[in-house]
Structures are given as structure tokens and as C-alpha cells.
Amino acid sequence: MKAPTEYQTIYHDGQPAFVLVPVADFERVRPLLERRSVRDAIPQAVVEAHVLHDMPLIRAWREYLGLTQEDVAQRACMQQPALARLERGDSTPRKATLTKLAKAMGLSVEQLAE
Known part of the structure; x- marks a missing residue:
């Protein structure tokens, strides 16, 4: 033994x-x-924000990573108001938009897909 x-x-x-x-x-x-x-795991804090507080994943990740909307919008080459609409859940992002946002935050698209 x-x-x-x-x-x-x-x-x-x-x-x-x-x-x-x-x-x-x-x-x-x-x-x-x-x-x-x-x-490609999702941290517990992101899951809790999304599930328990009904926060869209894009916002939950952004806040978890300590980024501002302006930071992410700039990195993703999009306007901050467009990102704000996505974070409120007012619109559904296209695959291309999810890809840009994932890259801007250093994530995989699967981590942002709901």
C-alpha cells in the first residue's frame, strides 16, 4: 500500500x-x-447576480471584472448607450456583438450567452 x-x-x-x-x-x-x-467557467458571483438579482450576464460580468460601461464600449468599438441598452435587457445582442463584448472583457462567447 x-x-x-x-x-x-x-x-x-x-x-x-x-x-x-x-x-x-x-x-x-x-x-x-x-x-x-x-x-470557460462562470464565477459564483456572476451566477448569483444573474440568477438571484435578474441581472443580464453582460452587466454581471462587467461589474465582476470592475469595468465601466465606457471601458467595455470603447474596447468593443461600440457606443456606451448601446451597451447600456444590452445591460438593461432592452435588446438582445447579435452573435457578432456578443463576440466583440466577450473579446473586450477577455471572456469566451459561451460565458456571455444566456
Whole structure:
């Protein structure tokens, strides 16, 4: 029987900051970390804003990322009032618009699609 591995935890200001693991263990979990579904996950705060507070995903993501409407509109090459309409749910974005918004916020289109 293989003895359990003891992982070393490194603390910073009294809080766990890092865990050192053997390379073999890391290589075993690495494919899970690199899976698309993990990279395209939606944080709990975004889900709660969308589901519990009926906030459109575009706005929930923008606020989660700490961006202003002007920031996102500028990055997506669109007008701020158009983004405001999308965030209020007054209109449904086209695929091309979702693609521009996703790129502007560093997300995948799937993360913005409702």
C-alpha cells in the first residue's frame, strides 16, 4: 500500500497561500486544469447576480471584472448607450456583438450567452 503524500502548505500573513505537491500528482490533475470547461467557467458571483438579482450576464460580468460601461464600449468599438441598452435587457445582442463584448472583457462567447 502506498503511503499518503503530505503536501507542504506555505502561509502568508497567517493564511494558506500555496501548496507544494509532487510533480507526479500535479501532472495527474493538470489535464483537469487545462480543460476548456474550467477555463470557460462562470464565477459564483456572476451566477448569483444573474440568477438571484435578474441581472443580464453582460452587466454581471462587467461589474465582476470592475469595468465601466465606457471601458467595455470603447474596447468593443461600440457606443456606451448601446451597451447600456444590452445591460438593461432592452435588446438582445447579435452573435457578432456578443463576440466583440466577450473579446473586450477577455471572456469566451459561451460565458456571455444566456
